[in-house]
Amino acid sequence: MDFSVLTDNWPQILNGLVLTLKLWLGGTLSGLALGLLLATIQVNSIGVVWHAIRGYSAVFRGVPLLIQLFLLYYGGPSIGFVLSPVAAGLLGLTIYSSAQFVEIFRAGFESVPRGQIEAARISGLNRFQILVHIELPQMLIIIVPSLVNLFVIMTKETAILSVISIPDLTAVLNGIGSTTYAFAETLFALAAFYWILLECVTMAGRVLERRASRYLIR
Amino acid sequence: MSDNTIIKVSNLIKTFGSTTVLNGVSLDFERSQVTCIIGASGSGKSTLLRCMAFLETYEGGRIEIEGQLLGYVENQGIRQRASSSRIAETRRNVGFVFQHFNLWPHMTALENVAKPLWLTAGCSRQEARERGAAALEKVGLADKLSSYPIQLSGGQQQRVAIARTLAKEPHIILFDEPTSALDPEIVGEVLQVMRNLADEGMTMAVVTHEMGFAAHVANRIAFIDQGVIAVEGKPRDVLLNKDNPRLVRFLKNFFDRNNFVAA
Numbered sequence: 001m002d003f004s005v006l007t008d009n010w011p012q013i014l015n016g017l018v019l020t021l022k023l024w025l026g027g028t029l030s031g032l033a034l035g036l037l038l039a040t041i042q043v044n045s046i047g048v049v050w051h052a053i054r055g056y057s058a059v060f061r062g063v064p065l066l067i068q069l070f071l072l073y074y075g076g077p078s079i080g081f082v083l084s085p086v087a088a089g090l091l092g093l094t095i096y097s098s099a100q101f102v103e104i105f106r107a108g109f110e111s112v113p114r115g116q117i118e119a120a121r122i123s124g125l126n127r128f129q130i131l132v133h134i135e136l137p138q139m140l141i142i143i144v145p146s147l148v149n150l151f152v153i154m155t156k157e158t159a160i161l162s163v164i165s166i167p168d169l170t171a172v173l174n175g176i177g178s179t180t181y182a183f184a185e186t187l188f189a190l191a192a193f194y195w196i197l198l199e200c201v202t203m204a205g206r207v208l209e210r211r212a213s214r215y216l217i218r
Numbered sequence: 219m220s221d222n223t224i225i226k227v228s229n230l231i232k233t234f235g236s237t238t239v240l241n242g243v244s245l246d247f248e249r250s251q252v253t254c255i256i257g258a259s260g261s262g263k264s265t266l267l268r269c270m271a272f273l274e275t276y277e278g279g280r281i282e283i284e285g286q287l288l289g290y291v292e293n294q295g296i297r298q299r300a301s302s303s304r305i306a307e308t309r310r311n312v313g314f315v316f317q318h319f320n321l322w323p324h325m326t327a328l329e330n331v332a333k334p335l336w337l338t339a340g341c342s343r344q345e346a347r348e349r350g351a352a353a354l355e356k357v358g359l360a361d362k363l364s365s366y367p368i369q370l371s372g373g374q375q376q377r378v379a380i381a382r383t384l385a386k387e388p389h390i391i392l393f394d395e396p397t398s399a400l401d402p403e404i405v406g407e408v409l410q411v412m413r414n415l416a417d418e419g420m421t422m423a424v425v426t427h428e429m430g431f432a433a434h435v436a437n438r439i440a441f442i443d444q445g446v447i448a449v450e451g452k453p454r455d456v457l458l459n460k461d462n463p464r465l466v467r468f469l470k471n472f473f474d475r476n477n478f479v480a481a
């Protein structure tokens with residue numbers, strides 16, 4: 001194997017790598033924020049709103065990301081919704097992950113005992129303070145594994161962004177591979193990148209899990 | 219209404235679906251008075267107390283805290299749910315101690331007591347910590363400031379919960395069976411703290427099965443039955459009541475269960 005194709009094209013590869021990381025983090029973090037927002041609304045409402053959010057989550061969890069990306073990028077313009085590839089990718093990742101974050105956070109909210117919320121209310125905390133100081137820190141211990149897992153899944157999902165011609169790492173390395181015929185080297189580099197990223201995310205997850213469960217150690 | 223009434227409950231009606239749990243409860247809580255509320259399981263003791271803190275809504279009657287209607291605003295006879303900030307303001311001076319403590323497990327004892335202070339009372343973190351530590355000292359837990367709830371016994375947890383309530387300097391504290399979840403040998407330490415509070419003049423409403431506490435510490439006992447306050451009076455008079463057959467039966471049941479040696 002000859003890895004000089006990688007060193008020769010490093011500026012291009014670096015761009016792809018940075019874009020992949022940006023889209024992954026950007027999409028997943030906005031998905032997390034949107035998911036938390038929707039779950040907060042859901043647990044505080046009944047009837048139509050509750051079911052609407054349930055439906056949102058069911059639909060966007062059920063439809064594969066690949067198809068959602070196609071719909072956004074190729075289907076969008078037919079209803080006057082034109083997006084650049086990167087914008088479509090970011091939006092796709094956000095929606096797709098938010099649908100799963102909603103479920104995680106909803107289960108988290110439901111795991112916090114009612115009495116603790118009542119104690120907070122009678123102590124004078126408002127709805128927002130209860131969310132930040134009581135519900136979130138406490139549900140964390142229960143939901144951190146699922147959150148980390150979703151971040152891991154999302155790193156892998158970024159690999160398909162190139163189907164809507166986003167110049168991410170996968171696209172860049174595939175491009176180099178097909179012009180230089182160094183398929184093995186480029187694919188090997190791509191696999192190595194994803195593997196390292198996953199290891200980092202998993203490690204960060206373990207640290208977070210330990211921190212979240214500090215108070216359970218006698 | 220005298221200025222000394224902290225909470226005035228009049229004609230309170232509370233239903234859950236089609237069952238009416240409280241059907242016209244009236245009871246005033248005067249400053250420095252200790253009221254024990256007794257009654258059979260399911261008679262609505264907790265519900266009454268929870269309504270008084272607006273942890274439950276109510277359908278009819280009034281609950282006034284120091285003259286202010288709790289939970290609702292009235293406009294030309296039409297009643298609407300008050301805003302949550304208004305509700306928080308009205309019950310600002312009401313403390314509540316739960317049967318199951320309801321401490322926040324991810325906070326230390328000191329944080330449990332101090333956090334609400336700096337979040338809501340507008341004092342600095344430092345000041346909140348000092349006030350929190352003082353409250354914990356008062357319930358005999360000066361050496362447990364940095365323990366998490368899981369590291370404390372049930373009695374200690376309940377005392378932290380009492381300190382959390384005390385720290386907000388309430389005008390009345392509502393206790394819902396504060397010792398029922400505790401092992402018999404540590405019930406005493408919590409009752410002692412409550413007795414001290416009573417001696418200092420704290421206004422208290424206590425739902426309890428501790429007849430000793432009711433007999434010796436309370437100024438008044440109220441027996442709740444079939445949705446109303448059926449009997450109310452001095453502890454001695456209520457505990458020796460012969461007129462209300464349901465109260466007589468309740469007390470007999472109670473003493474049969476607890477004094478099996480004497481029986």
Ligand SMILES: Nc1ncnc2c1ncn2[C@@H]1O[C@H](COP(=O)(O)OP(=O)(O)OP(=O)(O)O)[C@@H](O)[C@H]1O
Pocket residue numbers: 234239257258259260261262263264265266
């Ligand atoms: N959230 C609720 N939904 C429906 N019914 C309820 C609810 N809370 C209480 N009830 C009913 O209201 C009645 C009174 O309950 P409450 O808890 O006030 O009784 P209690 O006197 O405190 O009893 P205990 O001594 O067992 O604590 C019971 O019949 C109970 O089943």
Ligand SMILES: [Mg+2]
Pocket residue numbers: 263264265395
């Ligand atoms: Mg009860």
